[in-house]
Every structure is written in structure tokens, then in C-alpha cells.
Amino acid sequence: xxxxxxxxxxxxxxxxxxxxxxxxxxxxxxxxxxxxxxxxxxxxxxxxxxxxxxxxxxxxxxxxxxxxxxxxxxxxxxxxxxxxxxxxxxxxxxxxxxxxxxxxxxxxxxxxxxxxxxxxxxxxxxxxxxxxxxxxxxxxxxxxxxxxxxxxxxxxxxxxxxxxxxxxxxxxxxxxxxxxxxxxxxxxxxxxxxxxxxxxxxxxxxxxxxxxxxxxxxxxxxxxxxxxxxxxxxxxxxxxxxxxxxxxxxxxxxxxxxxxxxxxxxxxxxxxxxxxxxxxxxxxxxxxxxxxxxxxxxxxxxxxxxxxxxxxxxxxxxxxxxxxxxxxxxxxxxxxxxxxxxxxxxxxxxxxxxxxxxxxxxxxxxxxxxxxxxxxxx
Numbered sequence: 001x002x003x004x005x006x007x008x009x010x011x012x013x014x015x016x017x018x019x020x021x022x023x024x025x026x027x028x029x030x031x032x033x034x035x036x037x038x039x040x041x042x043x044x045x046x047x048x049x050x051x052x053x054x055x056x057x058x059x060x061x062x063x064x065x066x067x068x069x070x071x072x073x074x075x076x077x078x079x080x081x082x083x084x085x086x087x088x089x090x091x092x093x094x095x096x097x098x099x100x101x102x103x104x105x106x107x108x109x110x111x112x113x114x115x116x117x118x119x120x121x122x123x124x125x126x127x128x129x130x131x132x133x134x135x136x137x138x139x140x141x142x143x144x145x146x147x148x149x150x151x152x153x154x155x156x157x158x159x160x161x162x163x164x165x166x167x168x169x170x171x172x173x174x175x176x177x178x179x180x181x182x183x184x185x186x187x188x189x190x191x192x193x194x195x196x197x198x199x200x201x202x203x204x205x206x207x208x209x210x211x212x213x214x215x216x217x218x219x220x221x222x223x224x225x226x227x228x229x230x231x232x233x234x235x236x237x238x239x240x241x242x243x244x245x246x247x248x249x250x251x252x253x254x255x256x257x258x259x260x261x262x263x264x265x266x267x268x269x270x271x272x273x274x275x276x277x278x279x280x281x282x283x284x285x286x287x288x289x290x291x292x293x294x295x296x297x298x299x300x301x302x303x304x305x306x307x308x309x310x311x312x313x314x315x316x317x318x319x320x321x322x323x324x325x326x327x328x329x330x331x332x333x334x335x336x337x338x339x340x341x342x343x344x345x346x347x348x349x350x351x352x353x354x355x356x357x358x359x360x361x362x363x364x365x366x367x368x369x370x371x372x373x374x375x376x377x378x
Contacts (some may be wrong), residue, residue: 003186009355013264016354023087026054032269038082042332045084052344055087057269061096069135077137090138095147126170134181141187143171150222157194165206186213204239214245233263277336280324295377296321309341
């Protein structure tokens with residue numbers, strides 16, 4: 001098999017292992033940096049690899065509009081185009097259509113919309129989404145779905161979920177329809193249902209009837225709050241197949257990730273570490289640090305003394321604060337490298353803790369250290 005998951009250790013509901021793909025192994029739990037438009041903003045792909053990332057996420061919606069999937073395919077596929085040799089997961093484009101596109105119209109066939117870039121008209125259906133992701137050469141393809149808005153009534157959520165389930169079957173069929181790409185790569189279904197337990201169970205049961213290679217939980221981290229998100233995971237996870245990857249889409253903050261790993265999630269993605277890096281926010285073992293604050297301008301210490309990224313090894317808080325406050329490009333580059341390194345270090349720590357059956361202790365220290373807050377100013 002070109003795609004399979006090997007679970008090597010468990011600790012409670014948490015698991016660690018390896019997802020094997022034709023492009024290399026993905027150590028789980030895994031965090032996927034978001035390369036929306038064939039780039040993790042402010043980072044070279046080789047630097048992203050040095051942070052510890054095994055897999056990147058690309059975005060179907062953005063790449064179909066610019067530079068187009070057909071152009072990327074002619075140039076050798078997304079891996080060659082962006083110089084990333086490891087696995088790539090592409091989302092289906094559904095979320096961005098709902099959140100970015102102009103004048104969108106949802107029908108049973110799919111979603112017709114106008115580009116947010118130039119107003120050009122497009123149609124994205126399960127079949128077209130699968131075609132785009134095949135042209136890109138993605139190793140993990142996501143089924144096309146409607147990301148239900150939050151808040152929504154139970155009736156609205158049910159109608160949206162049922163549409164996504166019908167689209168899931170069409171996505172699966174289109175992915176496997178006479179394509180060599182399908183024989184080497186994987187497709188994941190997406191559990192929807194908002195914050196309604198009955199609907200989540202319905203969706204999970206419907207997807208298990210389709211032999212997807214992995215299963216994602218969508219429609220969370222959209223404003224419902226952490227307590228509600230964890231509650232949804234608590235009643236959804238028992239419905240998820242135990243031998244296949246479980247992916248929580250769009251999550252998230254470090255404490256979101258730790259809580260989700262405790263509940264059995266294997267994969268994550270979020271723009272937060274890179275977006276925060278561009279706005280001057282650093283993630284550290286003692287919580288978040290705003291590098292725009294004046295307290296840092298005379299501080300010769302690193303952002304995080306325990307971090308081994310080049311920003312912490314080679315540069316001071318004072319210098320990085322100067323770069324951020326001056327609007328210098330190097331500031332977001334160093335900050336993004338640091339944040340992605342922090343996230344990958346967190347995942348490595350979780351993997352080690354699960355392997356040693358020390359997750360409870362790891363989580364306790366994680367929360368206790370974050371509660372300390374940033375180091376005292378000089």
C-alpha cells in the first residue's frame with residue numbers, strides 16, 4: 001500500500017505513530033504548516049523542513065484561481081513548483097468559497113462563485129475539486145464539503161451536513177474514477193454537524209460507509225469556543241475509525257492542540273503560527289509574547305531560551321523587536337521560523353510523552369509552564 005497508518009503507542013485516547021505516504025512518512029500527532037498559495041508566508045520550504053515539519057497544506061481555492069491548477073500541472077505539479085519533496089495535503093476549497101468568494105450560490109451540483117481577486121466566474125463541485133487536487137498532485141485529498149457557518153440553527157446545520165455527505169460520496173467516486181493518482185495517494189472524508197451531537201453522529205456514520213483513507217472533523221474553531229469544541233470531540237471521536245488518521249481541521253492554539261491530542265486527534269493545521277509571526281506575536285513555552293512591546297527593546301535575551309531555532313540561537317529580543325517595529329522583512333521571517341519551530345517542538349514533545357505513557361505529566365507541565373507568563377523584563 002502507498003498510504004497507511006501505523007499506530008505505535010497509545011496513552012489513554014491519545015495515539016502516536018506514522019502515516020506512510022509515497023512522498024515520505026508523517027510522524028503523528030502532526031502539525032501541518034499552511035502553504036495557502038504554494039508558500040508558507042515568509043518562509044523558504046527548506047527552512048520549513050528544518051523546523052521539523054513532515055507535511056504541508058496547500059489550498060485548492062487559491063491555487064485554482066492563481067496560478068491555476070492546470071499551470072502547476074504543466075510545470076510538474078505542486079511539489080516541484082514550490083520545491084517541497086515531502087507529503088502535501090490539499091483542502092477541498094469549500095471553506096474559502098464560503099468565506100472569501102463573491103456572490104456565491106450553492107446548489108446540489110456545487111458552488112458557483114465570483115473570484116475575490118478579479119470577479120471572474122467559477123464553478124466548484126466535488127468532481128472539479130477532485131480534478132484540481134489531482135492536477136496539483138496532492139498526497140492527501142480532502143472531500144468537497146460545505147463548511148457550515150457558526151452559529152446556525154439545527155435545521156440549517158442538518159441541511160448543510162446532509163449536502164456535505166452527498167458531496168462526500170461524489171468526491172470519493174470522482175477521486176477513484178480511472179485515475180492513477182488515486183492508487184498512490186489518499187482521500188479523507190470530513191465529519192460535519194456543527195455543535196449538535198445527533199448530527200455529528202449521523203455524519204460520522206454516513207462517512208464510515210464510504211471507505212475513505214482517513215477522516216477529518218470540520219466546522220470547529222469557527223467561534224464556538226474551546227469548551228464547546230472539546231465537547232464536540234468528546235462525543236464525536238468514539239464514532240471515528242480507530243485504525244485510520246483523524247484530522248482536526250483549522251486548529252489551532254497550542255492548548256487546543258494538546259486537548260485534542262488527549263482526545264485522539266492525529267493531525268492539525270492552522271495559519272496561527274505564521275500569521276502571528278507576521279504581526280509580532282511569538283509562541284513560547286511560557287505563553288505568547290508581543291514583540292512589539294517596548295519592554296523588549298533593550299533585552300539581549302532570546303525569545304525563548306529553550307528554543308533551538310535560528311531566531312533564538314542567533315538574535316536577541318531587542319533586535320527582533322527593532323525589526324518588527326521598523327517594518328523590516330526579516331522580522332516576520334525570524335518570527336515565523338520561531339513560531340513554527342515551537343509548534344513542531346510541541347508535537348515532538350507530545351509524541352515522546354505518548355510513547356513513554358507520560359502524557360498526563362506532559363500536559364500538567366505544559367499548562368503550569370504557560371501559566372507562569374513571560375520572563376520578567378530586565
